[in-house]
Amino acid sequence: VQPIDVLNLKSLEKRAEAVIGRGEFGYISEGSDDGYTKARNTTAFNDVQMLPRVLQNVENPDQSTKFLGSSLASPLMTAPIAGNTLAHSSGELGLARGAKEAGIMMAQSTFASKTIAETAQVSDGAPYMFQLYMPKDWGYCKYLLDEARNAHASAIILTADSTLGGYRELDVINHYHLKGKIANLAGYNTGESGAGAGSLFKESMQKLNLGLIDKLADYSGLPIFIKGIQTPADAAAAIDAGAAGIYVSNHGGRQLNGAPGSIETLPGIAKVVDHRVPIIFDGGVQRGTHVLKALALGADLVAVGRPFSYGLALGGWQGVKSVADHLKMEIYIAMQLTGCQTIADVKKMHVTYDFSR
Numbered sequence: 509v510q511p512i513d514v515l516n517l518k519s520l521e522k523r524a525e526a527v528i529g530r531g532e533f534g535y536i537s538e539g540s541d542d543g544y545t546k547a548r549n550t551t552a553f554n555d556v557q558m559l560p561r562v563l564q565n566v567e568n569p570d571q572s573t574k575f576l577g578s579s580l581a582s583p584l585m586t587a588p589i590a591g592n593t594l595a596h597s598s599g600e601l602g603l604a605r606g607a608k609e610a611g612i613m614m615a616q617s618t619f620a621s622k623t624i625a626e627t628a629q630v631s632d633g634a635p636y637m638f639q640l641y642m643p644k645d646w647g648y649c650k651y652l653l654d655e656a657r658n659a660h661a662s663a664i665i666l667t668a669d670s671t672l673g674g675y676r677e678l679d680v681i682n683h684y685h686l687k688g689k690i691a692n693l694a695g696y697n698t699g700e701s702g703a704g705a706g707s708l709f710k711e712s713m714q715k716l717n718l719g720l721i722d723k724l725a726d727y728s729g730l731p732i733f734i735k736g737i738q739t740p741a742d743a744a745a746a747i748d749a750g751a752a753g754i755y756v757s758n759h760g761g762r763q764l765n766g767a768p769g770s771i772e773t774l775p776g777i778a779k780v781v782d783h784r785v786p787i788i789f790d791g792g793v794q795r796g797t798h799v800l801k802a803l804a805l806g807a808d809l810v811a812v813g814r815p816f817s818y819g820l821a822l823g824g825w826q827g828v829k830s831v832a833d834h835l836k837m838e839i840y841i842a843m844q845l846t847g848c849q850t851i852a853d854v855k856k857m858h859v860t861y862d863f864s865r
């Protein structure tokens with residue numbers, strides 16, 4: 509466990525590849541099918557331009573923000589990722605500590621390799637959300653929601669885009685299956701374990717529908733965010749059905765390949781959401797300027813997936829913190845150079861975009 513030198517987030521992938529097993533690295537890094545959507549997530553940011561203001565009397569810009577009552581040092585979250593012990597033995601405990609030390613939100617996956625309770629012990633009241641893959645077994649679902657509430661989760665993120673796993677060819681080539689127990693499942697029923705990615709998805713429901721939102725909210729008493737929203741129509745329907753937040757994402761291009769870059773979908777969604785509920789955004793974020801662009805196009809919180817896994821692989825919790833610190837430094841520069849003193853200023857910043865090129 510040690511701090512890592514970060515030149516930029518993109519360069520972490522190659523360095524992490526050298527320290528993670530081939531199968532594990534393939535599982536973490538790849539997109540589905542030909543990887544178009546994964547690649548487009550990052551390149552589409554180039555089709556958004558920020559119009560910098562000058563003479564705005566900006567000095568020492570402040571990127572702190574509030575999200576669901578939590579004070580954050582920066583509008584960032586570690587995206588929920590399955591099986592973090594693939595990257596580092598500390599798994600979600602390392603992510604939780606790194607996120608806490610960096611003052612950012614952490615989201616924990618249902619398919620985490622550490623239990624909610626273990627993770628909460630490290631997190632110890634720091635900003636935390638729990639991501640739910642809707643189990644087939646309602647008893648198990650209630651167990652997860654109870655654990656999340658005990659862990660002081662500020663919200664439940666229901667992931668709606670993964671009713672089965674996308675087709676990922678490196679996993680086929682490497683004969684790779686997400687190994688080991690799903691810690692939370694083992695905690696509920698020690699007789700069961702998830703032997704492979706296929707069986708993971710057998711634990712969760714294929715037929716998801718809008719009626720689940722009320723059911724989860726009623727039982728848990730927590731705000732329900734829907735993750736995997738890519739269209740204005742689905743955002744509007746989710747809010748009408750009781751969603752307390754929208755999470756714009758295409759799962760890092762690991763599910764449906766052929767979807768647009770995630771940032772391309774954000775302006776239309778933000779328009780129909782119209783500030784009624786908060787918006788979390790993820791997909792391809794590698795730069796401070798990407799964070800500013802997402803905020804300016806309507807996001808309230810920006811999540812980052814793989815770069816934190818690579819930071820975890822390279823330095824444990826300290827590596828996670830190093831990645832967050834680097835991103836904060838880039839955000840600081842970008843805020844100063846766009847003439848934004850606060851995150852509220854970033855959200856009002858003028859941006860142009862044309863995704864048709």
Ligand code: FNR
Nearest residue numbers: 536587588589590617667759760791792812813814
């Ligand atoms: C994910 N993601 C994910 N999402 C989710 O809701 N539950 C999960 O268990 C997982 N697991 C997972 C594993 C791995 C290895 C990756 C890379 C991603 C998706 C994740 O939350 C997020 O949407 C993307 O990672 C964002 O894209 P970037 O930042 O990785 O480009």
